[in-house]
Every structure is written in structure tokens, then in C-alpha cells.
Amino acid sequence: MNKNKEKLLNSRYRTEKRFQFYGKSAIFLALLFLTIFIFKIFSTGYTAFQKTWLIVPVTFDAETMYLDENPSKEDLEDADYFDLALQTMFDLDKSASEKQQNDLKKMVSYFFEREIKRELLNDPSLIGKTKDVYLTASDDLDQVFKGNYPRDLPEDQRRVTDYQLKIFDQLVEQGRVESKFNLSFFTYPDSREAELAGIASSFMGSIFSILVCLVIAFPVAVLAAIYLEEFAPKNRFTDFIEVNINNLAAVPSIVFGLLGLGILLAVFQLPRSTPLVGGITLSLMTLPTIIIACRASLKAVPPSIREAALAMGASRMQTTMHHTVPLSMPGTLSGTIIGLAQALGETAPLILIGMVAFVNTIPGSPLDPAASLPVQIYIWAESAERGFVEKVSACIMVLLGFLILMNLFAQIIRHKFEKKWS
């Protein structure tokens, strides 16, 4: 008898140990995947925060720019920098053939003449003088310099020619290649040229979309939740509504995109590709999430608080507004932020309402066309150029950082404002 008992006891302990082992393995596996994921993103993406510059001597020759003597500010604005820019690059190798000259031109960014122009506008006294100017290297050389580009491929399989590499190596030797923090990644809109592409337009697009989403979804959801939880009679009809709200939370997001396309764009003729439409579509998706969070936190307010207020002669409205709703706010707010974080990472519905369009301007309002961060990732991931690979990871990092901040904020709100009741 005693022996049996001991056996049973030992087997109980073993079961618990086994269970703990399974649990720990599961956590370990999850952490492992997460680490690999983050490491991969970080290792591919971190180079995008650096940008390669070629430091090239520019001779601001008035004649090449077709400038008269003593040019005014307007003259400088209107001057022709194209020939000057070309000449600057051709000067790197005076003996270059026509084909090689073309290669030389392609070593710098597509719009490098603007960089020369900006230099002169900053300091008009440069006319007739020579100055080292920082020019954005082409995305291919940028990748070469960062070591992301295999140089040992045969020339016909590379986008950089042997000649370009030769000149580039000479420049590196002369200390004329420099890597600096890539500010333009944050301040430039999207571009077809990888070295000029930035997240400014998609970042602003995301911000505007989320704001529109918040402004629409939060009040509607909170009102709906308060009414359903505190005022609506409990009957079959309200049960039916509740079931449907829960179902709505599980509807695939692309369906909301179709709704946005069919109703907002087709029927109401709202402007395509704008954060306004994106935000409204996302708010439809976020509504059930916030309603559920708000109802759950209203339910969590102890009935004794409601009874106390009612027994003091407070009306139902006063009980709700003075006591129940303030007590439920921390939960509601953190639920809202989590809903918004979900919306922030949403791609499919935005693609359907046209926020996938190539936008090379920074939106100033929710009515301007824009992309959003996840859609930007999608667009760049589709691009063939090697320069976009690191941008995809960098953009993911920005998006993840944003999400982590939002979730952190939700946690802080929950901990700071949650009241304890006895």
C-alpha cells in the first residue's frame, strides 16, 4: 500500500517535471525564432542607415553653366547644371571613351546635378572656383562599398562594369569615398532610385492613416461598447449583435479592403490612394477590436461600484460616466492602442484601396496620396535592385520600432492608470 502511494507520488512529480520541460522548450523555441528573425532583419538592414558619398572636385565654371557675369539669385536658380555635372564626372578620367563616359555618369545618383546646384546656391561666390562636393553614389556602388555586392561575378552578370569598379577603387584609395549616416532615408519620399528612396512619404502616410483610424474608430467603438454593456437590454437581438461583433474581429483584413474599394471609392468617390480612405478602411477593421476591449474592461468594473453609485441616487448615465467609464478607460485605451498597432501593420486592405501606388511626394494631409510603411515594404520587396534589399529590412525595423513603442505605451497606460479596488 505504502509502496504504491510512493510510486504514485513519484509519477506525479515526474509528470510535473515533464510538463515544465515542455513549457520551457516551447518558450526556448519561440525565443529562438524571434532571435533569428531579428538578427536577420538587423544584419541585412543596418547598412541602409549608412549612405555612400563620392567626394568629387567640381569646378563651377560660369561658361559651362551659361551664366553671365554677376548672376542674380534667379539666374543661379535657372542656370543649366546638367553640362557642369556631366563635365565633373568626365573629369575623373580625361581619357575615357564615350562608353566609359556613360559609365562615369552612372557612378553617381541620377539627380546628382541637383546636389551640385544646392552647393552653389548655398555659396554663390564659388563661381570660377573648384570645390570638393559630396555626391550620392549610385545604389550599385553603394552596395559595393558596403560589401553587399559580389565583385567576383563575371562582368556581364553585374550591373557595375569593370571600368566603374576601377575608377571607384581609385577614388577609395584617394579617400574620396565616404560613408555617412543616411538622413535621406528618413526625409526623402519613395524613389525609383534606391539610393534616393526614403520612408518619409510612407511614414507620414501611416501616421495620417492611423490618426484617421483613431478619430473614427475610437469614439464609435467606445459609444457602441458603453451602450451595449451598460444600457442595452439583454435579449436575443443584442446577443446576435455581440456574436456578429466577435465575428467581425475575425474577418480577414482584405475583406475590409474590398469594402473600402466598393463603397468608399466606388460609391462615395473619395480620393484614391489617400490616408483618408486608408484610415476609414482600417477603422472598420479596428472597430470590433476596440469594442471588445472596451466591453471587457467595462465588465471588469466590479458591480459593487455601480450599485454604490445607483444607491446614492445617481442616474444610470451618471453612474456610467462618473464611475464605470473612467474605471474602464485604462483597459479601453490599451485595447485601442493594440488595435491601432494591428492597423499600422496592415497591408492587404491598403493595397486594395490604391495606397500601393508609387508616391514620390510627402503627403501634407490625409487627402494627399501616400503609401504606408507595410505597403512600402511590399513595394520595395518587389523591386529588383539590390539597393532595395537593405531598405526593406530597414523599413521593417522602423515599423517594428513603431509597434514596440505603441505597445509599450499601452502597457504604461494600463499600469499607471489602473486603479485597484478592494
Place this chain on the structure above:
Amino acid sequence: MKRNGVKMIKINSKNVDVFYGKKQALFNINLDIEENQVTALIGPSGCGKSTFLRCLNRMNDVIDICKVQGQIIINNFDINDKSCDVVRLREKIGMVFQKPNPFPKTIYENVSYGPTIHGMAQSKSEMDEIVETSLKKAALWEEIKDRLHEPGTGLSGGQQQRLCIARAISVKPEVILMDEPCSALDPIATAQIEELIDELKKDHTIIIVTHSMAQAARVSQNTGFFHLGELIEHGSTDKIFKNPENKRTQDYITGRFG
């Protein structure tokens, strides 16, 4: 209280039936409550004494499936009548619950809440006075006068219950309903509350539901005994405890069941 030898009746209930859905919880209750006296409602768990108490300020309205029939007349007015305003009613009839349930706000805000929503104070100083008097009446003032702006939920259980009593009397109700106010408290806190009840009956009519027969005997002048949803017997506490008419009452108070 007797005036010219006549008992003054504050609440007069006639043929009160209560249903939870299809289940009947109270059967034909006829009970008169004397003014400025403490009336104790006793009986085993589930006998309907709390349900009856909650009929008196219509707190049963909150429960969707609950239906109350019959007349409850307070100040010559049937509170179950459609014309009765619940908000006004509950201003006149305060309630203290089983578990202390202060609002998760400051002590001051807890007491000032009732006067605020009923517009009883015109100025800050008037409000301060109401808060102070209420807390003094609830025998809590001396203990907490220096921390009026600390959360009410930070007080001990007994203090919280006295805070709830202060909150209830802040709107000067005519009747105070107490639903087992001491069941969550230790003997010392219980003694304080009982003392307080005795004090409060000068200004208020008090109805207390209690599980403790000793408490009923200590604090009340009248007692009603409920069993299985019926009012078995009611009368002066002395008589109920010393000389009950009904066999079941006798069995209950002598501890043979319940």
C-alpha cells in the same frame, strides 16, 4: 418611536411578491417599519431578506429578470408606482452594502459625491461642512481628518464601511438600508458599526439585514424573521427573541436550523 402613544410607521409594505424570472423569491410580504427605530431582518441564507431590503430603494430594478409586485408605501407614496422617480427615491433612502464598496476616489470625493449630484451644496465651504459632518456622524472624522484627499480604498475594512455609511448619510436620507454591513468585518470594527447604528437611529430609520442573531438582538428594536421567501413573524425584538409565536422562529433563534 411613539408619538402620543401611537407608533409612527415609516414604511408600509403590502402584499409584496418578488420574482426572479419564473422563480418566486418573496411571497406576500406585509411588513411595517417603524420610524427612527432599527428594524432587523433575520433568517437563513436565501430566505429573501436581502431581496426585500433591495425592494425598498428599488435596487432590484438593476436586475433584468427581477419583477416586484405589491405596494411599498413610504411617506404616503407607493414607490412601485410609475410616477415614482428612482433618483429621488434613492436620495431619500440610502444604502450600505455587505462588502465595503467605496469609490476608487479620495475619501473627500466619496462623501461629496451624493451632495454633488443632488446639488446640495452651493459652495466649496458648504461642501466641506457636509463632508465633515457626515464623517463625524460616521465616527470616522478623527481617524482620517488629515488624509481626506487620499484614496478611500486605502482604508481598513472597518474604516471603509464607515466611509460608506458617511457617504450614505451625506445626502441626509430618511431611511438607511444596511445589507449585512458587518459580515466582512472583525469583531472590533463590528462593535464600532453597531454603536454607530444606535447613534444614527436618532435621525434616520434603519433597516438592517443580518446573519448574526446576537447582532439583531443588540442593535434592533424590531425584528422580522424570513424563511423561504415568507415573512414568518415580526414584532419587537424582545418578543421575537424571548417569546416567539411561531415554531420555526423559535427553532431558528435557538439555533436548531439555519
